[in-house]
Amino acid sequence: MLEMTRDAFEELVSEALDKIPPELTRVMDNVAVFVEDEPPADDPELLGLYEGTPLTERGEWYAGVLPDRITIYKGPTLRHCETPEEVVHEVAVTVVHEVAHHFGIEDARLHELGWG
Numbered sequence: 352m353l354e355m356t357r358d359a360f361e362e363l364v365s366e367a368l369d370k371i372p373p374e375l376t377r378v379m380d381n382v383a384v385f386v387e388d389e390p391p392a393d394d395p396e397l398l399g400l401y402e403g404t405p406l407t408e409r410g411e412w413y414a415g416v417l418p419d420r421i422t423i424y425k426g427p428t429l430r431h432c433e434t435p436e437e438v439v440h441e442v443a444v445t446v447v448h449e450v451a452h453h454f455g456i457e458d459a460r461l462h463e464l465g466w467g
Contacts, residue, residue, distance in 0.1 A: 353429045353438060360425045361386050363439055367446035375454075380406065382419040382453050384446075389426045398431065399423045399445040407455030421449040 364386055368376075382403065390397035403419025423445055432438045448466050461467050 353432060353435065355425070355429060355435075355438065357386070357388075357425065360428075360438075360442070363442040364423050364446060367443040368450075370443065371447070371450060375450075378406070379450070379453060381416070382421060384421045384423070386423050386425060388424070390422075390424045396427050396431070397424055398428050398441065399449040401449045401452035403453070405453060405455035419453055421446075421453065423449070 364384065368384060389395070390400065400422045401419065402422075404413060404416070423442065428438060428441055428445065432441050444466060448461055451461055451466060458467065
């Protein structure tokens, strides 16, 4: 398994977020991004997770709620990749994938678009 410090991995996540076009980041609302070492025990190979209410499903009732949460998991990402370059790519794909869920894009469509 590849080794990478938490700080270095968090920097990759930050760089991936910075590559999202500004016209999209401007409309992202009430969402926070986190890095965790490992996913829940029931899904040990999970690379990322979006938890919240997508923008497309928010209505008048959406007020005073905790931020949506995007979590990127370091352990499975490093186990999945064989080179540092693959880690950079996988982190970017995972970040885009989870941000797309914030916009209401489902897994099937993301796979069609190559972000699966």
